[in-house]
Amino acid sequence: MADSSAAAAGASAEVAVDLTGKRALVTGAGSGIGAAVARKLAVCGARLLLVDRVAEAVERVAEETGARYTVVDLSEPDAVAELGEDTDIVVNNAGLQYVAPVHQYPPDMFQLLLAVMVQAPFRIIRSALPGMYRNGWGRIVNISSVHGIRAAPLKSAYVTAKHGLEGLSKTVAVEAAGYGVTSNCICPGYVRTPLLERRIAEHTVRDRVPREQVVEDVLLARTPVKRLVEPGEVAELTAWLCGVSAVSVTGSSFSMDGGWSAH
Numbered sequence: 001m002a003d004s005s006a007a008a009a010g011a012s013a014e015v016a017v018d019l020t021g022k023r024a025l026v027t028g029a030g031s032g033i034g035a036a037v038a039r040k041l042a043v044c045g046a047r048l049l050l051v052d053r054v055a056e057a058v059e060r061v062a063e064e065t066g067a068r069y070t071v072v073d074l075s076e077p078d079a080v081a082e083l084g085e086d087t088d089i090v091v092n093n094a095g096l097q098y099v100a101p102v103h104q105y106p107p108d109m110f111q112l113l114l115a116v117m118v119q120a121p122f123r124i125i126r127s128a129l130p131g132m133y134r135n136g137w138g139r140i141v142n143i144s145s146v147h148g149i150r151a152a153p154l155k156s157a158y159v160t161a162k163h164g165l166e167g168l169s170k171t172v173a174v175e176a177a178g179y180g181v182t183s184n185c186i187c188p189g190y191v192r193t194p195l196l197e198r199r200i201a202e203h204t205v206r207d208r209v210p211r212e213q214v215v216e217d218v219l220l221a222r223t224p225v226k227r228l229v230e231p232g233e234v235a236e237l238t239a240w241l242c243g244v245s246a247v248s249v250t251g252s253s254f255s256m257d258g259g260w261s262a263h
Helices: 006-010 032-043 055-065 107-135 156-179 194-207 211-219 231-242
Strands: 023-027 047-052 068-071 089-092 138-143 181-188 253-256
Touching: 023 032, 023 107, 032 047, 032 055, 032 089, 032 231, 047 055, 055 068, 089 107, 107 138, 107 156, 107 181, 138 156, 138 231, 156 181, 181 231, 194 211, 231 253
Parallel strands: 023 047, 023 089, 047 068, 089 138, 138 181, 181 253
Antiparallel strands: none
């Protein structure tokens, strides 16, 4: 099976970055990519504030990493407005998905996805930048998607939100360059997260096909590298973007999609 060695391949190399004393905010930190980023930044010495809407999940990761945490619904503007204050590193990771054709897409769901994945990152970055500017240092990493650079049917809100996040990230990069602040996007393909595993399970039941067939024939159909991305891989790149080696890297979008976007 093409994806059988994925976990081993994704865990083989670790980036060494010293973030001792840096204050990092990670959204969607209760599971998946967010939890992996939290663990990595904690190992690098960062002081973490973890954000998620599911209390039990984020509490577990906070206990594991020695972090502070807060339970926030990122679709609520007032709850988000001050989250980024007094942070050196912002990782905008939280997201959600809803699938439907454009002519049947619920407007309230469209608005919800944009609120969580564009409005919330904007407000968090807006509150973080003054402190970063004063300190002459800051790192903003936005977890985008291959759908931030490639469209897909049935995902109008998600594609729109990720394209918007890409534009926000690049604008911040241009504005903040003179203050020692960088802003970049990471654009993974399909990542092995609990959300994706649930989607795979739904496919296996609905289509009555083995899990491996769903992964290879549906998820990885357009991907030359036939494996899912591991959350830890995204975390390693996030850490590198926060380190001194990436001081000149800003306004960039890093594809981590197994060659999907190379077509």
